[in-house]
Amino acid sequence: MKQKIFIKLFLSTFQLSACTFGGGFVIIPLMQKKFVDELHWIEEQEMMDLTAIAQSSPGAIAVNASILVGYHVAGVMGALITVLGTVLPPLIIISVISFFYTAFRDNVIVNMAMTGMLAGVAAVICDVVITMGKSIFQKKRVLPIVVFFASLVAVRFMKINIILIILICAVIGAVDTLYPGRKGRQA
Amino acid sequence: MIYFELLWSFFQIGLFSIGGGYAAMPLIQNQVVDVHPWLTMTQFADIMTIAEMTPGPIAINSATFVGIQVAGIPGAIIATIGCILPSCMIVITFAYIYYRFRGLKMVQGVLTGLRPAVVAMITSAGITLVIMAFYGERILPVDLSGINIISVIIFAVGFLVLRKWKVNPIYVMLGAGVAGVLLYSIV
Incomplete structure (x- = not known):
């Protein structure tokens, strides 16, 4: 059962992060839709408070928000999983771009x-x-x-x-x- | 030790970029262009452009990019870890305080106090990028006549469209790219 939640957490944050262009606040309404409206894992008011914490803390808002959601749903392990889900898409995409960057830039x-x-x-x-x-x-x-x-x-x-x-x-x-x-x- | 330097630099970026999104930009510039000779200003401008075009937080995107340029894939992973480490520690602490005391007045006060400074720093980094776009150099040249007219036009149109119709920045970026190809081909 717990494993299922972990997988769901990972896939959800991975998807959200892969679709968040421009970064920052864009991920908040997306998370709201996913975790509050669709999965009912978080109450609406709580999501607003979590957003305030994500904004008040140093670092990227998207990363902070996913840590909070993961932590809220499944403790520290959940936080680690959501961070991984959030960080992987940009890590992969930028890595691919970086390898072509030099050849790319000379074009x-x-x-x-x-x-x-x-x-x-x-x-x-x-x-x-x-x-x-x-x-x-x-x-x-x-x-x-x-x-x-x-x-x-x-x-x-x-x-x-x-x-x-x-x-x-x-x-x-x-x-x-x-x-x-x-x-x-x-x- | 290059890995440690990457970790430490991006740890500082993660720790001191408060307010998300563009707040990280001046810190990244400071660490990877000024403090360490990891990127040239042109490369920094490129990564800001790429970060704007691809999903994910700016800080994570630049961590990956800089990490790869400096020390390959392991460098990218280490820089990214450095970047999210402060978030993980501080966000979970704040979450704990929040659930315990249900109030973040002090934190929010500090954040409010920081806001003007953060905006000032983004302004400064923005000025540098505008000079970069107009003159291809970091510092305003003595002779101002070498201005890139095409860049000024693209900038002005983009700015107008953003202010007037509040379009998604992604479209402005794509439009600017297309306009660049078209205009530079003609001239």
């Missing part, structure tokens, strides 16, 4: 396509940056805006280590949660 047409797609990626990332940036500026709080510009200057012009910036901002976030200043926080 004139591929080169044209890649140059075009780089401009496309740049557009996609600018779109993401603007959407994410908006959510910071719309809150009309001074602190996040200051943190944004300070981090941008620190990473872009002062070449300060990214990890150091993240750690400092984590501390700022923690202090801000514990002592929400009267002046900054909106009621």
Whole structure:
């Protein structure tokens, strides 16, 4: 019986991961469909909470979410199986691409396509940056805006280590949660 | 020891990329282009393009790609393990805390505090990619006239389409690739 659950977990996450283009949040609604609506392994509210944890934790959201689902359904062993299911598709696909990459890259047409797609990626990332940036500026709080510009200057012009910036901002976030200043926080 | 270096680098990427998806991008660039001479900036731009085109989280895709370039299939597996190790440990700890206390206010506070910094770092990496797309180099050249007009056009159209109609980025990427082949063939 347990084996059946393991197999099902592996196949489900493998399928989901193989279909998740663009990564990140895309996998959440897919998981919701699979594990909440179809298999009834997780309650809807619980899935929302698991999503919050997946987002709050470091690492890829898809990986985090599968760990949580696996852990919830079948403990640590379940988590290991879902991680494997999630990681294998990209591992296999990228490995195959990597082997052809050099020959691929020297091809004139591929080169044209890649140059075009780089401009496309740049557009996609600018779109993401603007959407994410908006959510910071719309809150009309001074602190996040200051943190944004300070981090941008620190990473872009002062070449300060990214990890150091993240750690400092984590501390700022923690202090801000514990002592929400009267002046900054909106009621 | 190359395997250990891969493991450690991607462990740091996994540990400090908070907020999923594009949050990993600046960290990957930092580790594999700046700290270690594993990829050139062109290769990094390529892997971002490939990662966007293929399923799976960006961090896992780049771990596999970098691992293979540096140390073959074992390298890919080790880099991937490094990347998901922090997730496994931290997510399960958070899940435990969640089921125990049903509250993640502190974690969410830290996350909120981090968000502007994460957006700032993605912005910086995005600027680098835009410069890469427009000039084929990492750093803005002194002479700005060498700009790649075709890339600018593809970028502008892609950006407009994304902002206005919120289409799936995958289609923008594919369109940009096709446009690249067509436009560069004509010119």
